[in-house]
Amino acid sequence: MIDIASQLAHIVGERFVSNNPEEAFFYARDPGLMPAHKPDYVVVPKTASEIQEILRLASRERIPVVPMGAGMSLTGLVIPLRGGIVIDMKRMNRILEVNEKARYVIVEGGTSHGALKAYLDKHCPRLRHSIPDSPATATVAANVMIHGQGRLTQQYGFNSDMVSGLEVVLPSGEICTIGSCALSPYWFSKGAPLPDLTGLFLGWFGATGIITKVALKLYPRKKMRDVEIFVTDRDDLVPDMVYELTHTEMVEDINIFAQPMPMIFKDNHHITLFITGDTDEELEFKRKMVWNCLDGFIKSKDGGFMSVPPVMKPTLLDMPQRSVSRFADVKKGGGFEYSGPIIPVETYPACTRKVMELGSKYDLAYSAMARVIGRNHAMMFGFAFTFNRADPQMMERTRKALEEGGEFALAAGGVFWKPTIDEQRLALEKMDATTRDLMKMIKENLDPLGIMNPGNWEVV
Ligand SMILES: Cc1cc2nc3c(=O)[nH]c(=O)nc-3n(C[C@H](O)[C@H](O)[C@H](O)COP(=O)(O)OP(=O)(O)OC[C@H]3O[C@@H](n4cnc5c(N)ncnc54)[C@H](O)[C@@H]3O)c2cc1C
Known part of the structure; x- marks a missing residue:
């Protein structure tokens, strides 16, 4: 039998993998009301290629994988319902590029809103992003993953509408870029004029892939x-x-x-x-x-x-x-x-x-x-x-x-935001049946082994 913990340690280094009960206790819950469930392992990778290797290992061994930002979405979306590996994204926290003239920033998949704000305050005082009111540790990638809203939402829509490119590791371990960055060095658009593929990932709670880079539009900051x-x-x-x-x-x-x-x-x-x-x-x-x-x-x-x-x-x-x-x-x-x-x-x-x-x-x-x-x-x-x-x-x-x-x-005609597992089920039940089939098709094609954040957006 293969020793998963040592395989993970081989990928990320011994210090950044754990199956200690203390760690499992913390990663079993979020600050909300959903019942806890323990992971088997917690890993804290530093690079996208480490995530690729983790997903290849998880696919080979059929181990569930749950990506996690700050765990502040409150509705149980990071609770590993079927155990497996929690991938804590916090070490991937670099701000990679700011294009001041085209007003966008590219950050790694674990960068927090607080860190981005502090960086812009210091280095780009004429630019700002749509900061949510969640604790400053909340991550940019997870916030757009759950279609969050922030200070500029009345003007420009959901924070996810402000995404202008993604890099995603697919459940297979392959890595791909989404948006203008798929064929240009510039990350100015998440889709247009190409087909907008961000919909294969945003709103899926990590059940179709792990975001390793996000480009976010920036806006003028008034004095x-x-x-x-x-x-x-x-x-x-x-x-x-x-x-x-x-x-x-x-x-x-x-x-x-x-x-x-x-x-x-x-x-x-x-x-x-x-x-x-x-x-x-x-x-x-x-x-x-x-x-x-x-x-x-x-x-x-x-x-x-x-x-x-x-x-x-x-x-x-x-x-x-x-x-x-x-x-x-x-x-x-x-x-x-x-x-x-x-x-x-x-x-x-x-x-x-x-x-x-x-x-x-x-x-x-x-x-x-x-x-x-x-x-x-x-x-x-x-x-x-x-x-x-x-x-x-x-x-x-x-x-x-x-x-x-x-x-x-x-x-009353509303739609759940960051729904709990039960709310996801209710939404799927109420949804147009053909739309539901389309979701099933997307999920089965991207994650045929069903290892990604299992339980979430599971269309049966
Ligand atoms: C006091 C308070 C105020 C809040 N105010 C706001 C607000 O104003 N606006 C708002 O939008 N939200 C708000 N929230 C909700 C929430 O905290 C934020 O939306 C926050 O951005 C979630 O980020 P996170 O890193 O904590 O996400 P997490 O809970 O870690 O993750 C959320 C989901 O994204 C997935 N995920 C995480 N990282 C990745 C990745 N790299 N790739 C793929 N999937 C990933 C997780 O598996 C999970 O399904 C608030 C919460 C609190 C407690």
């Missing part, structure tokens, strides 16, 4: 950035307000939150607007456009701008914004999870009422938090709850509340 908050108690008018705001094309990012704590927030919806400019004039012009577009709602006494207290501003302008993580500590025990379906903006009122109903039904502290995607094209709606990890009953209540919230959003 100034400010925040305004429009407050309303009319949830039914929020979609119209967002429609007017997106019509101005003056706002960088629109987030909405509704939560009962602190008391001052109760029963209100806070539309948080981020505005940028290179000069005072530009900033003020944009601010005026934003104020004017909501004039009608102010006149009808359906809402108004609140003055943002100076102590609150730095928190709101922080990138990533840490207030979401702090929400986890509202209840003793520090647990936090959200189900974040992508919904039509018009269903915001129904979803907000649902999160409040679930909060009181399951006796949980809740927050409804939304981010506008594109020019009102959709919205990520977070049914967010906090819980005490030391209280199993409370965790079970949270699980139920999240499940009900996700199913409600699905019935």
Whole structure:
């Protein structure tokens, strides 16, 4: 019988492979609510060719493989449901190239958003990327893999829409480039004018290949950035307000939150607007456009701008914004999870009422938090709850509340985002049968042995 641990050590070096119980304990879980399952081995490769060799070994020996970034997606997507090898990508963290004029960056598959932001702050102060509000350790590759959203999503769509090229190791161990980089030294486009093959990988949770390089579009960074908050108690008018705001094309990012704590927030919806400019004039012009577009709602006494207290501003302008993580500590025990379906903006009122109903039904502290995607094209709606990890009953209540919230959003016309295994099953059941067959065909062709992140997007 072959000794897998020594084969892995031969590939990555002894220090970077482990089957110790302590390590297996940590890599068996993520910070969310999904049940743990231990891997047999953890490896931390440094190069794409090491990943190629790991996948060849896994194919030969039929061992499951789960790629992992920071493990912050919360919904169990990095939990090795059938054991096998967890590939921790963190050592592949180099920023390989910035093309300042064409505004893109190429990073390795384990580079974190925090590291990319720090690099751009220091070396390319006129450029920025769409940073999500996840902890700064979250990786760029995993974020686009799960179609994440960030600070520029209202303007440019999902973070995955901003990908301009990929390098992927296929389950067979072959390596390929996707996009303009497949035939040009420039990584300016993920597809057009060629067929867009990124869809074979993005959204698949590593079940069709491992991303070893990502090119991401960068955008102009303005010198100034400010925040305004429009407050309303009319949830039914929020979609119209967002429609007017997106019509101005003056706002960088629109987030909405509704939560009962602190008391001052109760029963209100806070539309948080981020505005940028290179000069005072530009900033003020944009601010005026934003104020004017909501004039009608102010006149009808359906809402108004609140003055943002100076102590609150730095928190709101922080990138990533840490207030979401702090929400986890509202209840003793520090647990936090959200189900974040992508919904039509018009269903915001129904979803907000649902999160409040679930909060009181399951006796949980809740927050409804939304981010506008594109020019009102959709919205990520977070049914967010906090819980005490030391209280199993409370965790079970949270699980139920999240499940009900996700199913409600699905019935209302939304689509799960970073779905749990159960949500993936529900989505596959509801999906057009021919689309499902197409997914099956893709999965079976790319991963005929079914070794890649098994359990995920498994079409039976
Ligand atoms: C407080 C908080 C706030 C958050 N706010 C946001 C937000 O504003 N926007 C947002 O988008 N998300 C947010 N998230 C969710 C999540 O943290 C991010 O989406 C994050 O980018 C996930 O990255 P990760 O490296 O942790 O992914 P992981 O959990 O490690 O991986 C996610 C998936 O990608 C796969 N994967 C990982 N690396 C690779 C690779 N190289 N190749 C192939 N597959 C791979 C994994 O197998 C898994 O299926 C938030 C989370 C928290 C806890």
